[in-house]
Amino acid sequence: MEYIVQTQNLSKSFGKEQAVSNLNLQIRKGEIYGFLGPNGAGKTTTIRMLLGLMKPSSGTIKIFEKNITKDRIQILAKIGSLVENPSYYPHLTAYENLEALRKILGVSKTRIDEVLEIVRLKEVAHKKVKGFSLGMKQRLGIAASLLHSPELLILDEPTNGLDPSGIIEIRNLIKRLPEEYGMTIIISSHLLSEIDQMATQVGIVSKGKLIFQDSIEAMRRFAQPKVTFKVNNGEKGWRFLLANGIKADYQNGVIFLEECSDEKVAHIVQVLVQEGISVFRVEEEKRSLEDIFLQMTMGEQGK
Amino acid sequence: MIALLQAEWFKLRKSKMVPIILAGPMIGLFIGLSANLEDNMQGIEINEWYISLFSMNLTYALLFLPLISGVFTSIICRYEHQSGGWKQLLALPVTRGKVFVAKYILIMLLVLAMQILYLGSIFAVGIVKGYTDSFPMEIVWKSIVGGWVATLPLVALQLWLSIMFKSFAAPFAVNVIFTLPSILAVNSERIGPYYPWAQPFSMMYIGGNTDDVFFVPWEQVLTVVGGGFILFFLGGYYYFQRKSI
Numbered sequence A: 001m002e003y004i005v006q007t008q009n010l011s012k013s014f015g016k017e018q019a020v021s022n023l024n025l026q027i028r029k030g031e032i033y034g035f036l037g038p039n040g041a042g043k044t045t046t047i048r049m050l051l052g053l054m055k056p057s058s059g060t061i062k063i064f065e066k067n068i069t070k071d072r073i074q075i076l077a078k079i080g081s082l083v084e085n086p087s088y089y090p091h092l093t094a095y096e097n098l099e100a101l102r103k104i105l106g107v108s109k110t111r112i113d114e115v116l117e118i119v120r121l122k123e124v125a126h127k128k129v130k131g132f133s134l135g136m137k138q139r140l141g142i143a144a145s146l147l148h149s150p151e152l153l154i155l156d157e158p159t160n161g162l163d164p165s166g167i168i169e170i171r172n173l174i175k176r177l178p179e180e181y182g183m184t185i186i187i188s189s190h191l192l193s194e195i196d197q198m199a200t201q202v203g204i205v206s207k208g209k210l211i212f213q214d215s216i217e218a219m220r221r222f223a224q225p226k227v228t229f230k231v232n233n234g235e236k237g238w239r240f241l242l243a244n245g246i247k248a249d250y251q252n253g254v255i256f257l258e259e260c261s262d263e264k265v266a267h268i269v270q271v272l273v274q275e276g277i278s279v280f281r282v283e284e285e286k287r288s289l290e291d292i293f294l295q296m297t298m299g300e301q302g303k
Numbered sequence B: 001m002i003a004l005l006q007a008e009w010f011k012l013r014k015s016k017m018v019p020i021i022l023a024g025p026m027i028g029l030f031i032g033l034s035a036n037l038e039d040n041m042q043g044i045e046i047n048e049w050y051i052s053l054f055s056m057n058l059t060y061a062l063l064f065l066p067l068i069s070g071v072f073t074s075i076i077c078r079y080e081h082q083s084g085g086w087k088q089l090l091a092l093p094v095t096r097g098k099v100f101v102a103k104y105i106l107i108m109l110l111v112l113a114m115q116i117l118y119l120g121s122i123f124a125v126g127i128v129k130g131y132t133d134s135f136p137m138e139i140v141w142k143s144i145v146g147g148w149v150a151t152l153p154l155v156a157l158q159l160w161l162s163i164m165f166k167s168f169a170a171p172f173a174v175n176v177i178f179t180l181p182s183i184l185a186v187n188s189e190r191i192g193p194y195y196p197w198a199q200p201f202s203m204m205y206i207g208g209n210t211d212d213v214f215f216v217p218w219e220q221v222l223t224v225v226g227g228g229f230i231l232f233f234l235g236g237y238y239y240f241q242r243k244s245i
């Protein structure tokens, strides 16, 4: 299988702190890879290493099947990136910012207008960037990353600080890119909700470790519903269930089970009624991906 | 490399540096015009141009040339530090080595431009004062080019420091700390020739030995200026290669 990005035991430590440990990323062509993890999980550090801005403490990085330490220039020629907070030259206008990059990338000047159009910054093209809102700077950063029509786009929290409409706008833009230009995209975020509608693959990091890497569908399969029982005396009912060999949980006056077949629900209701407990409601609670994400990262943090 | 130089020049020229280039030559002009050494020199056989050169060079070469070259390096790095410029620039298909060299070349060209403007100031002073003696072209060029060569190591060190420190003030403070003692160093025959920050003055000082290419002996140019350049340039170059962005 051909991977656009492949890391092997990629690790980085700052002093004693292990910011990234033994990361094995595998990203295929045409994917939108959602790189998820809470703040401080090591996403930016990983991206910095992918771009050769920082040297790994150990491990290897292959991009386009080439080694980043050996063929850095050739690799970077095909990557567009936006790392952490938007980068820009405050003393230049939006247009001039792109012009300074264009001179190095050697693409045509018309490309500047094109990318400004894509991110809808045409009207403010000749205004100094220092007066821009965070969202505008963010969009300029995306424009800059698209300037040379890269094959791989790496966006580190591109929706950070954007309002909901800005987030939707960027989401729509990003969704278009793989289809229209055959780009592969890595997009990091600490909020699953921001990328669950566009990512095709998900990698979840927590405390520097990759704890999940698979398709978004595979992640959804984790989202099994849980069944809750509201009864007149929750604690008493829960004890009866345990006494009858049914492993249930009890919290805030509610009895609940993680996995529950129809037969099991019927059985539980029967037990409760036999013990003289009134059953008010039996409900199925679907868990969102966000819950799963939280649970996964919390679990890791609890260890 | 050409593309990189063009990009660097584009960013630099938009950062209001004209007043800074002009500052040194303007102050030289002002000093040249206001000094009245001619009166004290009555009766002494000397080319008139030398008289104003003595007074102009003193402040310009001793203070402004080293200090302003340092300001140039701070400016060329400032907009990279301000809002993530480094990470954007270095994630482009460029090598750090080339970025370092491009920035260095550009600053040296600015210093050269400043030296040429200073030459213009010398001319202007002579014309205003109505000097009739012939213009000592060869000697003045020696001084202008010599002063420029003497900044080679200083600019390399300043570039190193400007990349290292985010703040504008830190490299400037270091520059001031090293530049001020050269006022004392130039008066010392023992230390003067070996003190890198005193070299701009020594190499612009027209009273020096005129037999050599510059006003200071070749050995001194090669060891102090050349050696300083290699040390500071390589130091900065390798520091930048390994810096985490």
Ligand SMILES: Nc1ncnc2c1ncn2[C@@H]1O[C@H](COP(=O)(O)OP(=O)(O)O)[C@@H](O)[C@H]1O
Binding pocket: A014, A019, A037, A038, A039, A040, A041, A042, A043, A044, A045, A046
């Ligand atoms: N330059 C650095 N020096 C020291 N520690 C760092 C540095 N960069 C990041 N870290 C630490 O590494 C960890 C991961 O940070 P980061 O990669 O920025 O996380 P994320 O982008 O997922 O929020 C954090 O604990 C952070 O404090």
Ligand SMILES: [Mg+2]
Binding pocket: A040, A043, A044, A045, A084, A156, A157
């Ligand atoms: Mg981050």
